[in-house]
Amino acid sequence: MEKHSALYNEAYQTLIQSTLFGDLDEGTIRGIMDECKEVSWKRGETIDPEIGMKSMYVIIKGRVKITQVDPESGRSIALFLLKEGDIFDVFSLLDGKEHIVFPIPLDHTSLLSIPLERAREWIEEHPEFNRAFLPYLGEQMRELEAFGQSLVFHDTTTRLANLILKHTQTCDIGDEHHYPVKLINNLSHESLAEMIGSVRSVVSTQMQKLKEEGVIISKRGHLAVENLEKLVKKCELFHSH
Numbered sequence: 001m002e003k004h005s006a007l008y009n010e011a012y013q014t015l016i017q018s019t020l021f022g023d024l025d026e027g028t029i030r031g032i033m034d035e036c037k038e039v040s041w042k043r044g045e046t047i048d049p050e051i052g053m054k055s056m057y058v059i060i061k062g063r064v065k066i067t068q069v070d071p072e073s074g075r076s077i078a079l080f081l082l083k084e085g086d087i088f089d090v091f092s093l094l095d096g097k098e099h100i101v102f103p104i105p106l107d108h109t110s111l112l113s114i115p116l117e118r119a120r121e122w123i124e125e126h127p128e129f130n131r132a133f134l135p136y137l138g139e140q141m142r143e144l145e146a147f148g149q150s151l152v153f154h155d156t157t158t159r160l161a162n163l164i165l166k167h168t169q170t171c172d173i174g175d176e177h178h179y180p181v182k183l184i185n186n187l188s189h190e191s192l193a194e195m196i197g198s199v200r201s202v203v204s205t206q207m208q209k210l211k212e213e214g215v216i217i218s219k220r221g222h223l224a225v226e227n228l229e230k231l232v233k234k235c236e237l238f239h240s241h
Contacts, residue, residue, distance in 0.1 A: 001036045007110055008033070011060045018085030020136055023128040032122065036112035041105040049102045052089025056119035059086050062109030063183065067102045067194060076102070078194040079147075080140065083183060090137060093119055106187065151197045154236075159196040160206050161234035164216065168225050178217055179225040186221040210234075 001008060015021040015029050039057065041047060051057070059082055066080040066088060079101065082088060091099045093116055123130045150159050167184045184192065193203040210216045215230045216223060225231055
């Protein structure tokens with residue numbers, strides 16, 4: 001990555017604030033950046049599903065949805081929603097085996113890329129990175145586990161409520177005493193459906209019900225929680241009051 005790039009300073013700030021790179025010293029981070037290639041994706045752009053088998057990508061700006069697609073039905077499911085500071089493909093980084101996933105940029109997205117072999121060397125060369133990488137990997141595995149459990153044990157309403165609650169800033173009351181929802185706040189109902197293993201029409205119906213019940217507010221594609229207690233109840237975190 002060129003030091004005179006317009007993205008350079010933003011990339012550095014993203015890395016030092018990230019879970020994975022934050023414990024590395026400035027010289028190491030800048031050295032890593034020097035080896036990376038700057039990549040830019042447009043919102044909704046079709047990305048080669050095999051790119052994660054060749055390079056590791058670090059998201060600097062924007063969001064990327066990682067999906068799997070059933071070739072027979074065409075239905076897709078979102079495995080991860082990645083944000084600034086996240087990396088992919090973690091699984092190819094670990095074992096180097098074939099892993100076909102479809103990255104879909106949800107915004108104009110800026111990334112850094114580096115060949116997988118060099119990324120693996122980072123783990124060996126920098127114990128600080130390794131110490132952060134293992135918990136990061138564990139967090140992603142737990143997300144997949146929770147997703148699988150939710151598909152089996154919860155109905156669509158509960159899965160949707162859990163998704164919204166997960167991204168609600170419960171300690172941050174915004175305008176008119178509403179709780180802001182981050183990361184998923186302006187996603188389409190189709191994307192929300194992919195994240196809970198449902199379909200767009202069902203999610204649209206459930207979102208309308210949540211609005212009518214005074215649980216959420218959705219204006220011009222931006223989502224906020226109006227009644228946190230009702231939302232928590234729908235997540236089945238408690239059953240009586």
